[in-house]
Amino acid sequence: MKLAVVGGGSTYTPELIDGFARLRDTLPIEELVLVDPAADRLELVGGLARRIFAKQGHPGRIVTTSDVDAGVADADAVLLQLRVGGQAARNQDETWPLECGCVGQETTGAGGLAKALRTVPVVLDIAERVRRTNPNAWIIDFTNPVGIVTRALLQAGHKAVGLCxxxxxxxxxxxxxxxxxxxxxxxxxxxxxxxxxxxxxxxxxxxxxxxxxxxxxxxxxxxxxxxxxxxxxxxxxxxxxxxxxxxxxxxxxxxxxxxxxxSRAAEVAEMERELLKMYGDPTLDEKPELLAKRGGAFYSEAAVDLAASLLGNGGxxxxxxxxxxxxxxxxxxxxxxxxxxxxxxxxxxxxxxxxxxxxxxxxxxxxxxxxxxxxxxxxxxxxxxxxxxxxxxxxxxxxxxxxxxxxxxxxxxxxxxxxxx
CATH class of the missing domain: 3.90.110.10 (Lactate dehydrogenase/glycoside hydrolase, family 4, C-terminal)
Incomplete structure (x- = not known):
């Protein structure tokens, strides 16, 4: 079984990796590809991911690449967890609406709309690449705003389910x-x-x-x-x-x-800087406690459960x-x-x-x-x-x-x- 994670350089990813390692009987991954354009982050996250797999005795192979087409080729499922514009764009989403007396938030209100406008075209382009390489692959969307992004995927005819x-x-x-x-x-x-x-x-x-x-x-x-x-x-x-x-x-x-x-984005950006330093430590072989403050609690369990069901492995x-x-x-x-x-x-x-x-x-x-x-x-x-x-x-x-x-x-x-x- 091959899974690809687009946005694999996210600081979230070790949470996902830990779940894949612990729940390998539920979702027996043979190859996991982390795809991300940010090569420096990808190297740090990929290194920690391999150490987590090794420590927990997971036999699967972890590959990193910045090439979307190569990364999703022949994948049975593709998880999307990307953030177009990074925390800098999120920081804007959470601040300029306040100037008008409206909530500044990354997934709802005006900030949520801004994120949707940035994200939907990028996700649809990735989904088309998935369809060209493997039309039978499932797309699991964790990218916010999940409802709008999933609707875009389904209306374009993709095999997609949204996850929160x-x-x-x-x-x-x-x-x-x-x-x-x-x-x-x-x-x-x-x-x-x-x-x-x-x-x-x-x-x-x-x-x-x-x-x-x-x-x-x-x-x-x-x-x-x-x-x-x-x-x-x-x-x-x-x-x-x-x-x-x-x-x-x-x-x-x-x-x-x-x-x-x-803003929450400013807090998260500082956490990410610390997390990436930790990920670069070659002795670290488990997700650090700080990651729990980053958000996404239990994401890995939910993702494993959903992927296992979609791919016929129970769930x-x-x-x-x-x-x-x-x-x-x-x-x-x-x-x-x-x-x-x-x-x-x-x-x-x-x-x-x-x-x-x-x-x-x-x-x-x-x-x-x-x-x-x-x-x-x-x-x-x-x-x-x-x-x-x-x-x-x-x-x-x-x-x-x-x-x-x-x-x-x-x-x-x-x-x-x-x-x-």
Whole structure:
């Protein structure tokens, strides 16, 4: 089995490598190719990756290359974890929206749109290269904004499934609070990427007892603290919203908070400098503790599970993925991409049925889906007017004056990445 990781020079990658090494019985990789244009980073990450495999006794071969075509050739699956423009572009995404009184964040709002515009054309080019070399390969997208990127891939006819680590993070945290095995926790997880709610926490599977009321009653303070939201919000909703819902439910307070501290991109950039120094140590043969602060917790477990299922090697019976709606949420277009529990096998992901949603959630999902449709059109076809309409449609922007100002700033800060600008 051959896997390729595009964006393999990311400081995230040792987390993925550690999972591949530990879970080699689930996903028996014979060759792993790390693909990245940044040769200096790739050398450091690749060296550590080989040492991790060696320490854990993994027999697989790790190859590094800057050549996308060579790297993805004959791959059974290709994981995408790239960041166009690096942390410098992310830093811009997180700062210039604040100038207009809007949330500065890399995956939602105006910053999320900027990332989508930079990313979708690059991902589609890589996917076409994959299709030319191996049309049967699966593409697993971890590149944000996952929902929009996955929708672009699926609409272009690629075999693609989107992946996020939010759900598996909740699963692990809830299991610890409830003192049960993680595999026994089934989430009623519904929404769009980075716009989701846990409406049930079931023991043993989709039909199991719902422990969400018990979880909130006994551990509500811990859950709310993890979300960085007041417990009152969680109690009144009676569900667990994703961390990203704080940008919607507490927009103005979050904007003021973000104005008073360095951007997350600046923090991550400093972490990356330290991590790369560590990766260059020839005696380091495991992922360092600092990596846990970088983000992406449990990404490796989720990626192994998904790849194993898509490639016919087992995997969990139910997994939270980003996949095509096809009537699962009847108030959305069939071709929308949703994030829900699904069964996954060699044919792809099939969402489980979802009970009728409260309008409080369905309305916001429908609104953001409309934005995502406009964002994808802007990413595919360009043009100031398309960017403006996408911003006007986003509930974190929504005002004509803001949309005008943000459009100008977005284009000015991203001109080098936008072929049409």
């Amino acid at each position: 680590n939010v759900a598996i993070g909740f699963q692990r945290k809830f299991a610890k609070l409830l003192d049960v095995a993680p595999g026994d926790v089934h989430l009623d997880h519904v929404g769009l990427n980075h716009l989701t709610w846990e409406t049930g926490v079931r023991l043993g599977g989709p039909g199991g007892d719902d422990l969400l009321p018990k979880l909130l009653a006994e551990h509500g303070d811990a859950v709310a603290a993890d979300l960085r939201m007041p417990r009152e919000i969680v109690d009144r909703l009676g569900v667990v919203p994703s961390y990203y819902l704080r940008y919607f439910y507490q927009h103005d307070a979050v904007v003021e908070e973000l104005k008073t501290k360095p 969990s019976p139910y997994q939270v993925v980003n996949t095509v709606n096809n009537g699962t949420l009847p108030f959305l277009p069939d071709d929308a991409v949703i994030e829900v529990q699904a069964t996954v096998d060699g044919k792809g992901a099939k969402p489980l049925s979802v009970p009728k949603l409260d309008p409080l959630y369905a309305g916001l999902i429908a609104n953001v889906t409309g934005y995502e449709d406009l964002a994808l059109q802007a990413a595919l076809h360009g043009g100031r007017d398309r960017v403006f309409k996408a911003l006007l449609a986003h509930p974190l922007v929504g005002q004509y004056t803001y949309a005008e100002q943000l459009t100008d700033r977005l284009i000015a800060h991203n001109r080098e990445h936008l072929a049409w600008a």
